Amino acid sequence: MELMERTLSRREIYDGRVVRLHVDEVALPNGKTSVREVIEHPGGVCILALDDENRAALVRQYRYVFSRVMTELPAGKREAGEAPEVTARRELWEEVGARASEWTDLGTMIPSPGCYGETLYLYLARGLTFGEQHLDPDEFLNVDWMPLEELAEKCLSGQIRDAKTVVAVLKARALLG
Amino acid sequence: MELMERTLSRREIYDGRVVRLHVDEVALPNGKTSVREVIEHPGGVCILALDDENRAALVRQYRYVFSRVMTELPAGKREAGEAPEVTARRELWEEVGARASEWTDLGTMIPSPGCYGETLYLYLARGLTFGEQHLDPDEFLNVDWMPLEELAEKCLSGQIRDAKTVVAVLKARALLG
Numbered sequence: 001m002e003l004m005e006r007t008l009s010r011r012e013i014y015d016g017r018v019v020r021l022h023v024d025e026v027a028l029p030n031g032k033t034s035v036r037e038v039i040e041h042p043g044g045v046c047i048l049a050l051d052d053e054n055r056a057a058l059v060r061q062y063r064y065v066f067s068r069v070m071t072e073l074p075a076g077k078r079e080a081g082e083a084p085e086v087t088a089r090r091e092l093w094e095e096v097g098a099r100a101s102e103w104t105d106l107g108t109m110i111p112s113p114g115c116y117g118e119t120l121y122l123y124l125a126r127g128l129t130f131g132e133q134h135l136d137p138d139e140f141l142n143v144d145w146m147p148l149e150e151l152a153e154k155c156l157s158g159q160i161r162d163a164k165t166v167v168a169v170l171k172a173r174a175l176l177g
Numbered sequence: 178m179e180l181m182e183r184t185l186s187r188r189e190i191y192d193g194r195v196v197r198l199h200v201d202e203v204a205l206p207n208g209k210t211s212v213r214e215v216i217e218h219p220g221g222v223c224i225l226a227l228d229d230e231n232r233a234a235l236v237r238q239y240r241y242v243f244s245r246v247m248t249e250l251p252a253g254k255r256e257a258g259e260a261p262e263v264t265a266r267r268e269l270w271e272e273v274g275a276r277a278s279e280w281t282d283l284g285t286m287i288p289s290p291g292c293y294g295e296t297l298y299l300y301l302a303r304g305l306t307f308g309e310q311h312l313d314p315d316e317f318l319n320v321d322w323m324p325l326e327e328l329a330e331k332c333l334s335g336q337i338r339d340a341k342t343v344v345a346v347l348k349a350r351a352l353l354g
Contacts, residue, residue, distance in 0.1 A: 003246050019198075019292055029317045032314070039242075064201070065215050065216075070290055111340045140205065158285065163286050167343050
């Protein structure tokens with residue numbers, strides 16, 4: 001069966017600071033019509049940064065949408081036209097105050113393909129040297145360090161539930177053996 | 178440092194079929210203000226269903242937001258007030274036409290905590306018996322079966338990029354050994 005859906009019309013709803021929303025009428029494979037809600041997002045990166053003792057950098061920050069502090073790997077949005085490797089170096093510097101000499105591609109991830117147009121590029125960063133955090137004016141986060149094995153256990157047990165963190169940690173663990 | 182952000186005002190933008198969008202002015206930890214874009218989503222479930230030969234059910238469907246067919250585990254949105262275990266049984270029946278006698282909790286996952294309020298409940302389903310698909314009128318998807326080890330390799334190699342699929346498969350693989 002041909003699965004494609006064809007755009008018939010588009011209604012622009014919102015164009016904001018991070019996301020854009022439009023609602024499309026589409027033609028379905030059977031010729032009938034339906035509605036698709038599309039949230040556009042610039043995409044971003046996520047970095048598993050390991051120090052020389054195999055400890056991972058974690059950021060704790062208030063996630064307003066979930067009304068709680070969450071523990072995640074460092075991450076951030078791509079700026080317009082920015083290559084993901086550049087975003088990754090920038091975010092590691094801004095959030096952790098670290099630079100890495102060795103970068104390994106951990107692939108891309110689509111957080112929620114139904115409505116949300118975000119794609120994340122995942123990286124493993126090693127060979128760290130340290131400076132200071134350089135946070136955005138509206139960004140508040142604390143950095144912790146945790147042994148990779150302990151972090152992997154927290155991902156498997158469900159204590160850490162952020163998708164990008166679980167995916168990057170379990171992929172890196174398989175890679176590093 | 179106290180990381181909490183406090184709501185000052187809210188602007189409702191959109192209330193649609195799947196998502197709702199509101200934009201809030203918030204007080205930051207340093208007393209300044211910023212804007213948070215919040216997409217509310219009913220949340221859902223994702224099911225790793227294994228048959229007696231350890232093959233996993235996969236669904237291939239057109240993902241309009243990404244303009245392509247994607248391969249994912251069966252999944253679906255929670256209806257209002259529905260317990261996630263009930264959603265999981267319903268979605269496995271609708272998408273795959275299967276019932277399972279053995280359900281194992283694989284924990285919850287937050288796909289994208291920055292702006293997107295979706296939480297997913299992940300399950301492993303075994304002891305399958307089969308009937309027919311019962312799709313929604315605007316749902317078109319094909320079901321494939323793939324050995325779990327092959328599926329795990331595709332998650333690790335990056336051929337499969339859907340977050341819920343990667344997380345459920347790698348968690349189940351660690352659980353099953």
